Amino acid sequence: MTTMEADRMRRLSEKDVNGPDLDQAPFAGEARKLFICSSPRSGSYMLCRYLIAAGLGVPHEYFNPHIMRPMGERFGFGETVRDLKWAWRGRLARLMQPKAPEEAFLETYIPELRRRRTAGGVFAAKVHYAQYERVLDNPVGHALLEGGVFVSLVREDLLGQALSLHVSNLTGRWSIDETVTTAPSQSRNYFDNDAIDACVTSLADEDNGWRMFFARNGIRPLFLTYESFRADPWRDVDAIARALGIDPAALPHDYVERDMPAEFPPEVPDRRKIRASFLERPGRIVPADPAR
Numbered sequence: 257m258t259t260m261e262a263d264r265m266r267r268l269s270e271k272d273v274n275g276p277d278l279d280q281a282p283f284a285g286e287a288r289k290l291f292i293c294s295s296p297r298s299g300s301y302m303l304c305r306y307l308i309a310a311g312l313g314v315p316h317e318y319f320n321p322h323i324m325r326p327m328g329e330r331f332g333f334g335e336t337v338r339d340l341k342w343a344w345r346g347r348l349a350r351l352m353q354p355k356a357p358e359e360a361f362l363e364t365y366i367p368e369l370r371r372r373r374t375a376g377g378v379f380a381a382k383v384h385y386a387q388y389e390r391v392l393d394n395p396v397g398h399a400l401l402e403g404g405v406f407v408s409l410v411r412e413d414l415l416g417q418a419l420s421l422h423v424s425n426l427t428g429r430w431s432i433d434e435t436v437t438t439a440p441s442q443s444r445n446y447f448d449n450d451a452i453d454a455c456v457t458s459l460a461d462e463d464n465g466w467r468m469f470f471a472r473n474g475i476r477p478l479f480l481t482y483e484s485f486r487a488d489p490w491r492d493v494d495a496i497a498r499a500l501g502i503d504p505a506a507l508p509h510d511y512v513e514r515d516m517p518a519e520f521p522p523e524v525p526d527r528r529k530i531r532a533s534f535l536e537r538p539g540r541i542v543p544a545d546p547a548r
């Protein structure tokens with residue numbers, strides 16, 4: 257059994273996808289390009305795991321600075337990538353410094369990424385809108401995105417998504433395992449309604465950012481929801497294959513996530529209690545009784 261075949265039969269963590277086991281044989285052709293346009297806690301990693309199992313690229317958050325640094329170091333760009341800031345650059349900053357060091361780094365990072373991470377003739381990446389603004393909203397990033405197939409992944413339950421984001425912000429845990437990838441909060445107030453509301457606003461802004469991006473560039477993405485994907489993952493994977501011009505019948509369909517990972521760590525209070533506390537805050541609109 258090859259490494260890829262073994263990976264189809266187990267759930268991959270973010271650490272797994274970061275590592276060299278999923279590097280591919282060097283690819284020199286013109287790969288199809290797939291971009292999963294999402295926001296945090298939208299189920300995008302679950303979609304990535306299914307796409308990896310199907311052989312449709314090795315989608316990952318390649319333009320998240322927390323991931324770019326270790327991956328860039330592994331690719332031999334350690335001295336360069338450690339000092340990059342990845343701050344959003346407005347129009348004035350671009351006029352004063354047309355090509356930032358970060359953009360120059362992308363000119364070497366992206367070709368190596370596409371060479372090592374193309375599988376089944378597909379280079380795939382998932383991108384949150386904030387990462388597009390910080391990392392890819394420049395000529396190098398635009399060239400990468402041009403001609404790609406775009407998937408818009410959203411979560412119908414925005415409050416549930418915000419609660420998940422709030423917990424991840426506090427615990428520093430973003431993957432399905434117990435790895436802490438960002439600094440956890442020293443004072444973990446899971447019932448902080450202001451912080452939860454800020455997460456709601458942030459996620460809505462990300463979703464709107466992608467909608468504006470699609471409209472301004474004349475892109476009609478394949479729209480998916482977290483809820484529909486969980487209900488029938490392979491239906492959506494097959495739709496993505498067709499959008500790429502690949503026959504779904506040629507894909508392996510043996511991967512199934514039978515036991516969904518716990519979204520919240522065990523020490524976190526019951527999400528229903530956090531939700532109820534948030535919805536009991538003053539000033540909210542009480543919905544009508546649907547039975548009336």
